[in-house]
Amino acid sequence: xxxxxxxxxxxxxxGVVVPHQATWLRRLAATLIYLxxxxxxxxxxxxxxxxxxxxxxxxxxxIIIALWHNRLALSAILYHHFVLKHAPQRRLAGLVSASRxxxxxxxxxxxxxxxxxxxxxxxxxxxxLIEMTTMAEGGxxxxxxxxxxxxxxxxxxxxxxxxxxxxxxxxxxVSYHLNWKIQLKSWDKFQMPLPFAHCEITVGRIFRVARxxxxxxxxxxxxxxxxxxxxxxRD
Numbered sequence: 606x607x608x609x610x611x612x613x614x615x616x617x618x619x620g621v622v623v624p625h626q627a628t629w630l631r632r633l634a635a636t637l638i639y640l641x642x643x644x645x646x647x648x649x650x651x652x653x654x655x656x657x658x659x660x661x662x663x664x665x666x667x668i669i670i671a672l673w674h675n676r677l678a679l680s681a682i683l684y685h686h687f688v689l690k691h692a693p694q695r696r697l698a699g700l701v702s703a704s705r706x707x708x709x710x711x712x713x714x715x716x717x718x719x720x721x722x723x724x725x726x727x728x729x730x731x732x733x734l735i736e737m738t739t740m741a742e743g744g745x746x747x748x749x750x751x752x753x754x755x756x757x758x759x760x761x762x763x764x765x766x767x768x769x770x771x772x773x774x775x776x777x778x779v780s781y782h783l784n785w786k787i788q789l790k791s792w793d794k795f796q797m798p799l800p801f802a803h804c805e806i807t808v809g810r811i812f813r814v815a816r817x818x819x820x821x822x823x824x825x826x827x828x829x830x831x832x833x834x835x836x837x838x839r840d
Contacts, residue, residue: 635712646682649798653687653806659777663692668746669776671765673834674753675793676781681717683806698722698740698747700733702754734767741772758793761831766823769814776830778809780838807837
């Protein structure tokens with residue numbers, strides 16, 4: 606889970622990138638956004654097409670959820686509604702960029718009891734990969750927006766493949782279609798649901814990356830995952 610960046614993280618001497626932390630004003634904004642999302646979600650009608658039957662009950666193993674960046678608005682709601690409903694003890698860690706906007710998103714995720722891991726392909730990527738692996742070892746599900754935080758839109762970057770290879774967790778592509786929404790003029794055409802919208806969620810086929818996968822095999826899986834996410838997104 607990452608977001609458009611309006612400011613770059615500040616490096617310490619020696620080149621260590623320190624993630625931006627939210628100011629009190631952004632913490633207040635995060636609380637208001639969280640409450641607004643909960644109220645909005647209460648008006649939305651959800652329907653799920655769970656093709657691999659992963660969410661018929663508690664998933665049998667920990668998973669990596671891959672969701673396009675422009676579908677972030679309802680991502681935490683969906684995890685609560687379709688995973689925690691069956692298994693309230695499960696925990697989720699989401700990848701969030703180290704930027705200033707990432708500080709805001711991290712605060713929102715914490716309201717949803719989701720653990721933010723700060724980093725992206727361009728900033729603090731190696732450290733974030735280590736932290737995501739540690740979270741997986743600690744029993745967390747993971748969530749990644751594979752085309753975030755800067756795009757290009759609907760192009761899967763290598764980070765989600767690397768995470769799956771290191772953790773051994775399966776990648777579960779998830780997307781949804783809204784019949785009523787606002788689409789922003791951002792790089793990802795971010796989708797904001799409107800009240801009383803219908804949200805049709807699709808869970809795609811599961812991908813696994815072998816520990817010994819070659820570069821060519823990783824690239825083939827990356828292309829297949831991208832094609833699957835595009836296919837289930839309907840736009």
